[in-house]
Amino acid sequence: MSSSVTLPADFSNKNLVWIPNEKLALSLALVCGEPDSVGWVDVESIETGERLRISTDDCQKSNTAEYENCENMTIFPCLNEPSILKNLKHRFVSNVFYTYSGQTCIFINPYKHIPIYTDSISKDYQGKKRKEMPPHIFAIADEAYRKMIYEGKGQTILCTGESGAGKTENSKKIIKHLVYVAGNRSGVDSSSTVEQNRIFMDTLENRLIHVNPILEAFGNSKTSKNYNSSRFGKFVKIHFDKNGLILGASIETFLLESSRITNQEQDDRTFHIFYQMIQGLSKSQRDVLFIKDKAVDYEFLKNGCDKIPCVNDADEYRQTLQAMLMMGLNDEQINQIHRIASAILLFGDLNFSQVNKDDDQAALVNKNVADQIADLLGVDAQKLIESILKPKIEVQGSSTHRSQTIDQT
Numbered sequence: 001m002s003s004s005v006t007l008p009a010d011f012s013n014k015n016l017v018w019i020p021n022e023k024l025a026l027s028l029a030l031v032c033g034e035p036d037s038v039g040w041v042d043v044e045s046i047e048t049g050e051r052l053r054i055s056t057d058d059c060q061k062s063n064t065a066e067y068e069n070c071e072n073m074t075i076f077p078c079l080n081e082p083s084i085l086k087n088l089k090h091r092f093v094s095n096v097f098y099t100y101s102g103q104t105c106i107f108i109n110p111y112k113h114i115p116i117y118t119d120s121i122s123k124d125y126q127g128k129k130r131k132e133m134p135p136h137i138f139a140i141a142d143e144a145y146r147k148m149i150y151e152g153k154g155q156t157i158l159c160t161g162e163s164g165a166g167k168t169e170n171s172k173k174i175i176k177h178l179v180y181v182a183g184n185r186s187g188v189d190s191s192s193t194v195e196q197n198r199i200f201m202d203t204l205e206n207r208l209i210h211v212n213p214i215l216e217a218f219g220n221s222k223t224s225k226n227y228n229s230s231r232f233g234k235f236v237k238i239h240f241d242k243n244g245l246i247l248g249a250s251i252e253t254f255l256l257e258s259s260r261i262t263n264q265e266q267d268d269r270t271f272h273i274f275y276q277m278i279q280g281l282s283k284s285q286r287d288v289l290f291i292k293d294k295a296v297d298y299e300f301l302k303n304g305c306d307k308i309p310c311v312n313d314a315d316e317y318r319q320t321l322q323a324m325l326m327m328g329l330n331d332e333q334i335n336q337i338h339r340i341a342s343a344i345l346l347f348g349d350l351n352f353s354q355v356n357k358d359d360d361q362a363a364l365v366n367k368n369v370a371d372q373i374a375d376l377l378g379v380d381a382q383k384l385i386e387s388i389l390k391p392k393i394e395v396q397g398s399s400t401h402r403s404q405t406i407d408q409t
């Protein structure tokens with residue numbers, strides 16, 4: 001809300017103003033008479049009918065009733081925080097979740113299924129100007145597509161907001177609409193080209209959709225705010241030819257929150273894939289991969305929680321596996337991924353202080369873990385331990401020495 005402007009309220013008799021309210025934060029009141037010489041004014045609360053004497057400094061200007069349920073808030077004579085919030089709330093309770101503020105499309109997440117993303121709704125938005133249709137993420141995608149065609153320039157749509165705001169879901173809807181409009185683009189040469197184009201788009205849409213379970217398995221986790229929170233940034237690029245047909249797509253990922261591997265808050269989990277493997281692989285598969293029975297048995301996972309309400313990790317694992325196969329990964333590649341993931345978990349169980357000692361039980365357990373990691377990664381256990389331990393051992397000597405050693409390693 002940093003772009004809102006606080007305008008002085010108008011204290012003409014019977015004008016509406018926003019006043020502070022303990023329960024609602026802000027509520028509307030009617031001005032009753034002129035402010036006095038020290039800046040106090042009588043108002044009547046719309047909510048309770050109560051008459052109050054309040055400092056004019058605490059009052060904010062309100063728009064008139066005709067601006068209620070406004071689709072684009074740039075037309076507000078008064079664009080202050082209460083007016084914006086009131087409008088968004090009014091629309092939200094009427095089951096309208098998108099609102100414009102100039103070029104920006106604001107989405108208030110209802111956290112429930114809303115049937116507004118079908119192909120027939122994509123069709124309704126295709127080729128339409130923004131003001132011809134109610135605010136929608138499809139309108140944003142459609143406008144970007146048309147600008148790209150007419151201006152011949154790449155377009156960017158930025159999805160931003162706090163965790164759980166709906167960025168990931170809305171970016172999927174943008175892709176869905178772009179695939180829809182590109183797949184139904186008129187002006188291609190013959191009906192067979194249209195058909196070929198549609199088949200290509202179907203395959204591309206499938207691939208773009210199927211890559212998601214993989215990205216989410218390895219990059220999403222449960223947080224207290226969002227059970228499926230993306231812990232990385234994503235830059236999805238869709239490449240079009242000059243006719244607006246899709247040539248291909250690529251996804252760049254960045255800023256993965258890798259610290260989540262080693263520790264999590266009590267209500268959080270690490271990345272879904274680890275729990276999926278624990279729950280979804282058979283006992284014999286787990287044995288070969290040295291995967292333990294329970295998440296809490298791992299040092300890296302023992303502080304977080306291991307379940308997500310209403311989510312079955314075994315089913316999710318099957319979807320991830322299915323997606324990997326759909327994306328063309330072969331059994332050997334999938335096996336390698338499993339081995340690396342299992343080795344990552346086992347690293348947490350290595351007790352560095354016990355390495356190089358072989359005279360007690362803990363050292364023995366430790367050697368076992370090191371052997372398992374080495375087996376999974378196909379390396380020599382001793383060399384592996386030495387390469388991991390080198391910086392750790394030398395850090396005790398001098399900190400300068402440590403950074404040199406890490407660089408060399």
Ligand SMILES: Nc1ncnc2c1ncn2[C@@H]1O[C@H](COP(=O)(O)OP(=O)(O)OP(=O)(O)O)[C@@H](O)[C@H]1O
Nearest residue numbers: 111112113114163164165166167168169226229230
């Ligand atoms: N358009 C939508 N319709 C219905 N529910 C939605 C919609 N968008 C999001 N949600 C719900 O909100 C949840 C969180 O949304 P999403 O994962 O897109 O948030 P996010 O902003 O990407 O969060 P994070 O930054 O944590 O990854 C979804 O799992 C879904 O349940």
